Each structure stands twice: as structure tokens, then as C-alpha cells.
Amino acid sequence: MLSNTSHNDNKSSMNFIEFISQPWHWSISGLALVSIMTLLLWFGGEFGVSSNLRTFCAIGGAGNTHSFFDFNWKKQIWNLVFIGGAIIGGFIAVSYLPSSDPVQISDSTQIYLESVGINAPATIAEGRGYLPTEIFGSTNLFSFRSFVFLIAGGFLVGFGSRYAGGCTSGHAINGLSSLQIPSLIAVVGFFIGGLLMSWIILPKLLIL
């Protein structure tokens, strides 16, 4: 009897890990983000990841030449610790809670991407099922195309997020839920830029 119970317990704990290892429904993910935003407020911080890039510049001494980076970055250490946690969280999620299948995007996106030379991963071995190996894979890393995507794309993200005063976390989630009109303008901007890139520029860049 007793051994039977413990056997069942084992089984149910296995099932729990399997259960949370599946891709999460959008509503669960959205609620999880709200809990993170609320926890950060309670801890005396504020949800916004791109500020850390400004902190990197300040630590590197950019404050000596540009006043924008001349601030007390030590007050931002909590945010650096937060993204340090995000790195570990990413590691835990792919190592211990891997999905059994790669990201399942809609057929129409998949067909379109194939037409411009990007294949959705068939197994989680390729880019862990999340990234196109054609751009992020180590064998393609030194191609001209990857160079443009990673360097130019990263530069635009860093420049744009600071110019707009925030990124997806700071404006789209934190700002919009604080009913900030400036954040709404920024999100409209995100979509103008994103639509321009994905519909007009990207198809040309992908066939480079």
C-alpha cells in the first residue's frame, strides 16, 4: 500500500515537470509577465530591460565623455542581477524543461519563410527549436547575411530603444499597462518599423 502511494507520488511529480515543459499558453505567459512586473514594483524596481545597455556603457566609462551616461549606475545593479537571472532562467528552461517539439509557427509563416530561404527547425536540436540556423547557426555566422542581421539589427535595437526611452518590456508591457500615451506612441513606432522590416526590407535582405 505504502510503496504504491510513493510510486504514485513519483509519477505525479514527473507529470508536473512534463506538464510545465510544454509550450505555455499565451494567457499563462501574459499572467506570468504581470507577476514579474508586480514583483519588481514591490521590490522597489521597475520592469525595463533595455536600461541595462545604458548601464553597460556607464560602467565602461562612457560617462566621462557623454553626460547621458554620467549617472549613478550602482542604483541599477538590481536590474543587472535581474538579467543575470534571465540568462540562468533561459539555461534552466532549455536544459531541464525542454519542449518536445520546436516552435510551432503557423503554416502560412512557415511557407513564406521557406520561400525566402529560412526553414523552421524540424527538431529541437536545431537552434533549440527557437532560432533559424540560417542566421544564428555557427556555420553561417560569418556570412554577409548573418553579419547584417546581427550587427545592424542589434545596433538598431540598442539605438532605438534608448531614443524611445524603452523597449518591449518598458513600453509595450510596463508603459501601456500604466496607461501612458508616450508608450502607445512608441508601440505604434515599433509596429511601423517592424512591419516595414518584415514586409519590405527583410525579403530583400534574406536573399542576400
Add this chain to the structure above:
Amino acid sequence: MKFVKFFVTGIFFGIVMTKSEAISWFRIQEMFRFESFHMYGIIGTAVIVGALVKLSIKKLRGKTIKGDLISFKDKDMSIPRYLFGGIIFGLGWAMTGACPGPMFTLLGHGAWAILIVIGSATIGTYFYGALRNRLPH
């Protein structure tokens, strides 16, 4: 010790970003092509429920762990700054498929190419800081 709570919350954030698939380049393409509700569902839920939580915090005069009143600062109003900055950000977001939060999470996946993106995003931030007096705000 006071940083442990931020570290643990960060770990949860990394797991959420991964399991929600918001870190996937493919999900971002799908979002900008309006071919799935997934990303809109995540952000929409976070905004609507987040707004209700924040209104309650204001109403109930919620306090931080240290006992200070949680305050919400209004952002300074401007159009060019948010619009132009937003457009530039959006162009980069659709290319890399990663905004800053996912960048760090992907690093934990061992996607080393993302280091190049983080590096150039930091350089981009530096250029903004250097040029900001000449940009319309």
C-alpha cells in the same frame, strides 16, 4: 542578500520568456505578418491584467518591501522621440527577432551568436547617448 530576490525573479523571467516562445525569431516574424494571435495574446493579457493590478496598487496605496509608497511616474510627453525611436527599434526587432529581454535569455540557451547582437545593441545605445543632443526629442 538584497539582490537575491531580483535574481530569482530574473530566473523566472528567463523561464517565462522561453516557455512562452516570445524569444523565438519565428514568433516575431509571425507576429509582424499577423499570422498568429500568440504574441498579441501574451502582450494583450499582460497589458490588461497589468493595468488592473496597477490601478489596484494605486487605489490601495500599495507599498514596496521597504515600506515606501509605490509611485508611478508619468512619462514626458513628446511625439518625435517615441515615434522615431520606436520605428528604429521596430526595424531592429523584426531583424534580430529579439528585444533586450529575450537577448539575455537566449544567451542562457547557449545561442552564442546573440552575443554579437548584445554587443552591437550596446554600441547602438552608446551612439544614441553621443548623438542625443542633435536628435529631435
